[in-house]
Amino acid sequence: MTDAALAAALQNIPENVRDRVAAPRIAGGVLSLVLDATGLSISDRIKLESQVRTGVEGLPGIDAVRIAVTADKVHRTIIAVGSGKGGVGKSTVSANLAIALARTGRKVGLVDADIYGPSQPRLLGSDERPEAVEKTIIPVEAQGIRLLSIGQLVDKDAALAWRGAMATKALGQLLDGDWGDTEILVVDLPPGTGDVQLSLMQNWKPAGAVIVSTPQDLALIDARRAIDLFNKMGVPILGLVENMAGYACPHCGEMSDPFGSGGAEAAARSMEIPFLGRVPLTLAIREASDAGRPPAASDGEEGRAFHAIAARLIERMNQSAA
Ligand SMILES: Nc1ncnc2c1ncn2[C@@H]1O[C@H](COP(=O)(O)OP(=O)(O)OP(=O)(O)O)[C@@H](O)[C@H]1O
Secondary structure, eight states: OHHHHHOOOOOOOHHHHTTTTEEEOOOOOOEEEEEOOOOOOHHHHHHHHHHHHHTTTOHHHHHHHHEEEEEEOOEEEEEEOOOOSSTTSSSHHHHHHHHHTHHHHHHHHEEETTTTOOOOOTTOOOOOOOOTTEEOOOOETTEEEEEEEHHHSOOHHHHHTHHHHHHHHHHHHHHHOOOTOOOEEEOOOOSSSSHHHHHHHHHHHHHHHEEESHHHHHHHHHHHHHHHHHHHHHOOOOEEEEEEEEOOOTTOOEEEEETTHHHHHHHHHTTTTEEEEEEEEEEEHHHHHTTOOGGGGGSSHHHHHHHHHHHHHHHHHHHHHO
16 A cells, blocks of 8 residues: 555656655655755745645545755855956946856856945846845846846945945845855955955855956056955956956947056956956947846847956866866
């Protein structure tokens, strides 16, 4: 009878989730089994357990059901995106880099931890509010990536007034969100070298950092400071991105270099860090970004720089993992 009851119970579990069931047995009318929820988000895990329970509960020979849910830890690579000062396009680069990485087939998430200007919801054209299950926030989906932003949790002015402890607590909520099978988590940091940066490095150990700078000397001096901090904390610099490098005339497309050219690449060389590439200053990038249409999400000319930078970043990640 027990064998027959067990066979009937397994038959009643939907076929697409049967692979996740292990060690089923019936003893004293209690059906027990192990359910493998590896890679699933909390809400999908709850759905899976309920599907199995609904399938087997009340069948002849089964008085009670005990399900042990297990999950292997998904290996996740955290990439911090920092800059020495504000306004250099760190958020623009983070968003487009995350999208470009996702377009290579990886599962990518973006954490907007910039308490001074959480702009990712606007850049990704998403005004969806994330929900929470069992106090864990579930990222929203936008432009092929998953997103959690401080800007989704509180209004802009509230975040601006935060000091140390509050900002790091918020960072924790974002990073410990329900990222499911996300493989790469890009973290858009506030500019400079403050509590959020320190907390990220101490508590989440990013695999590496990408530094964004403009070609101006001043920005590069600031960038060096950010690089120093990552170095001191033992976080490898994956590379430097030069943003707003050269101005593309919106009429004729001709490039000019109001701030000189090659400065960031030379600086990267002198600091012995990889140069990941440059993104030109163009009206099209600004307009698309402001309209919530990140250039990297389309195949147009403007996205090309970001795709090339993502490809170089992947090479670097592979090298530093080897
Ligand atoms: N390559 C670019 N071409 C044209 N405009 C750009 C480019 N990169 C960024 N911008 C524009 O510059 C402004 C600042 O960019 P962004 O918000 O990404 O900078 P940030 O460094 O994250 O700033 P903050 O530190 O204030 O958050 C935005 O209006 C953005 O659209």
